[in-house]
């Protein structure tokens with residue numbers, strides 16, 4: 001029997017795992033996918049919201065503001081990309097002024113610092129590509145951007161360093177009460193635990209409903225995006241939202257921490273919890289709306305489009321708490337879930353600590369060093385690195401200049417990359433303008449070598465997504 | 477690191493031919509930088525034959541064709557560095573590169589030849605809606621897996637785009653035991669060479685559906701089905717024309733993009749039509765002493781022309797260095813494209829700096845029948861040739877006598893156009 005099972009290795013589950021590893025406990029994370037960060041945490045806007053949006057008094061508002069406050073220090077402690085670029089909610093019709101003021105007031109009430117309304121002149125100075133119809137905007141200097149993969153991997157690696165175990169390809173299919181806790185049936189056998197944390201994203205309702213009479217429904221709300229090449233960098237520098245109003249709800253245009261531009265999302269309620277396929281209509285909607293707040297968005301420089309699913313609960317609130325003795329929900333974690341993750345981690349670990357009366361882990365190590373990116377080194381240190389380990393001199397991904405050294409590091413981490421996508425999310429190989437055309441065969445070679453398997457066993461993203469189906473002429 | 481007078485970025489057919497020609501023109505201090513582990517560029521994975529008919533008057537495979545040039549480079553003792561990635565090119569021609577042995581290093585050559593080739597347009601850039609599972613490859617990636625590593629990327633294949641690589645892969649995959657169901661092409665004409673359509677599709681009974689595109693991809697882990705539909709005049713799918721193909725693989729052959737990130741970082745002016753540098757008749761870019769040739773300049777369909785063009789760039793670079801890196805002022809005649817001519821390489825001619833002839837290469841924007849290609853110096857027609865068929869997939873070449881231009885000193889510009897035959 002383990003002390004704590006956390007279901008789901010998204011940003012919520014990983015933040016909880018990391019915070020809980022401050023205590024002496026046997027912690028196991030169960031994840032149905034092959035890696036960390038394969039659910040909603042991999043496909044979102046990557047914005048650290050300042051916290052003016054969520055209704056004052058809600059848990060969502062509290063955790064968002066707290067998460068946003070914790071993020072800068074956490075990014076240093078755990079070494080993941082974070083940039084405090086500030087955000088603007090742009091109003092494109094004077095008619096919407098009351099809504100802008102209301103947003104400002106809500107933000108102030110939530111405790112968001114530095115909020116102010118900027119008028120057109122200043123707005124144009126801040127963002128030369130702001131649209132001609134932009135009238136004013138709510139400026140949030142604490143708004144920021146983060147690498148959602150970087151954040152999630154950092155939390156997971158630090159948790160693992162502090163003793164948390166991760167088990168992948170393991171789906172929890174049933175939950176039953178036992179004397180001392182819970183028995184989970186999984187696709188890879190039963191697991192018993194004293195405390196279960198449900199951080200299953202869009203599936204959190206399913207797990208919740210296995211133990212609680214008070215049924216919950218989570219609707220997947222899809223968001224489609226375009227991601228633009230580095231060559232579009234600088235088109236905007238702040239995160240630019242459009243104030244919902246006269247012209248409907250817009251889409252955001254924002255820089256990413258890696259120098260791309262992200263444009264989206266839509267908000268389309270669907271039934272399929274796996275429905276992350278983009279649609280023509282969804283992409284067209286993004287195309288049509290992105291010009292409202294920002295002009296001349298260079299969509300021609302799109303390198304990929306994708307979609308993610310918000311775990312939407314009708315009340316638009318986070319549901320965190322012990323719903324049955326020893327069963328803790330972390331559900332309804334839709335946007336701003338990423339921003340709130342650090343605070344969600346603290347809150348849930350507190351609940352679990354109190355249930356199990358956990359003691360501090362004296363060996364807890366708060367720091368984690370990220371995968372070394374040689375591009376950040378000065379010439380001398382860079383040269384020394386290659387001398388010491390020539391793998392850092394071999395470029396594998398040409399678009400993003402990712403070397404073999406970085407890829408090997410990504411594979412050897414715990415939890416480490418086991419698939420082409422796992423490598424991609426950790427070191428960006430294949431995330432550039434050619435989208436892995438050049439490097440995926442080489443990444444497959446390195447994976448096969450490091451994992452000691454045949455190349456035909458290498459997948460894009462776990463079992464069933466094999467990239468090679470055989471050898472030439474084997475079917476003739 | 478020792479310095480070199482000429483640095484060639486890219487060791488594909490363009491870089492190799494440029495090096496050999498520069499050497500033949502008397503330059504001895506040349507270095508080729510190649511990021512792959514062998515010379516030859518993209519030809520190494522083109523194991524089918526049909527290369528070199530123009531250059532060597534025989535049919536060679538891609539590696540054989542590249543081999544001829546590699547042999548010459550080796551015989552002439554032209555130094556090259558493999559597994560060496562050029563990371564940056566500065567406006568003053570400082571080249572920053574990296575490899576395992578030398579680490580990160582800089583070179584300060586007198587002249588640079590850009591020969592970085594091109595890359596394929598990936599699925600993302602096409603914004604095809606649907607799932608994003610395994611089983612979607614660019615044709616070139618599949619070509620590498622099959623031809624160089626012997627791996628099958630899939631069994632039941634749909635191909636989007638009728639570029640030459642896609643056509644050639646339709647045949648290759650068929651020969652290796654896969655079932656190629658259809659090739660869908662967005663445009664009302666193929667982007668590939670006529671001979672490839674006949675030899676790679678028709679001969680194997682693979683249908684080519686023009687004015688069709690992919691509208692959906694299904695499959696969570698691996699591709700399970702692809703739906704194609706006909707498009708209207710604005711390339712929008714026509715509802716009701718959808719056809720669903722069960723398959724495990726989608727290959728994309730939807731165009732090549734010249735690899736000009738280095739050119740851009742150096743501040744070399746690029747032509748928005750070709751995505752390659754704008755060059756004059758000497759294949760010199762907007763930065764004096766920086767030349768370009770091959771697919772980095774504009775996408776070629778035949779490697780023979782790449783070699784020819786790159787040879788000229790090599791000679792020009794050698795001449796530039798021999799002349800002490802100084803250039804005389806010459807009047808430049810900008811070239812205007814008209815009536816369906818999409819672009820020309822070069823974009824301007826300086827008759828005073830040109831040799832006896834100038835080679836003009838261009839592509840048209842649509843399929844045209846029974847036209848005349850005409851070149852004007854000012855208002856005077858200096859060249860005209862009948863062409864029964866012109867197609868976007870086939871590059872056109874005009875060799876112009878320079879004297880025809882100097883005969884018209886009053887001309888301020890040149891026009892390349894199509895006229896009724």
Ligand SMILES: Cc1cc2nc3c(=O)[nH]c(=O)nc-3n(C[C@H](O)[C@H](O)[C@H](O)COP(=O)(O)OP(=O)(O)OC[C@H]3O[C@@H](n4cnc5c(N)ncnc54)[C@H](O)[C@@H]3O)c2cc1C
Nearest residue numbers: 008010011012039040041045047172201223310337338339
């Ligand atoms: C379009 C869009 C835009 C967004 N933009 C932002 C933003 O800009 N800023 C922000 O703060 N937030 C944003 N969000 C919200 C944010 O992405 C999510 O709140 C956050 O990623 C949720 O993380 P999670 O760990 O709760 O869920 P997930 O990342 O989905 O993780 C849940 C995990 O549980 C696993 N799982 C499910 N069922 C089982 C089972 N039975 N057994 C085992 N494992 C299971 C899943 O495989 C998954 O890995 C956005 C969301 C979307 C969709």
Ligand SMILES: Cc1cc2nc3c(=O)[nH]c(=O)nc-3n(C[C@H](O)[C@H](O)[C@H](O)COP(=O)(O)OP(=O)(O)OC[C@H]3O[C@@H](n4cnc5c(N)ncnc54)[C@H](O)[C@@H]3O)c2cc1C
Nearest residue numbers: 486488489490510511517518562592593616770771778779
């Ligand atoms: C996938 C594919 C298949 C083709 N098939 C055919 C065919 O069947 N028949 C035919 O006639 N033509 C074919 N072509 C076209 C023909 O091969 C090309 O015209 C020819 O290879 C172009 O030569 P190149 O030297 O300009 O480019 P490439 O052959 O692409 O060579 C460019 C070289 O530059 C190197 N390089 C680029 N950037 C850097 C850098 N930063 N640092 C160091 N090195 C760098 C690359 O690694 C590469 O080796 C094909 C092209 C492609 C892309």
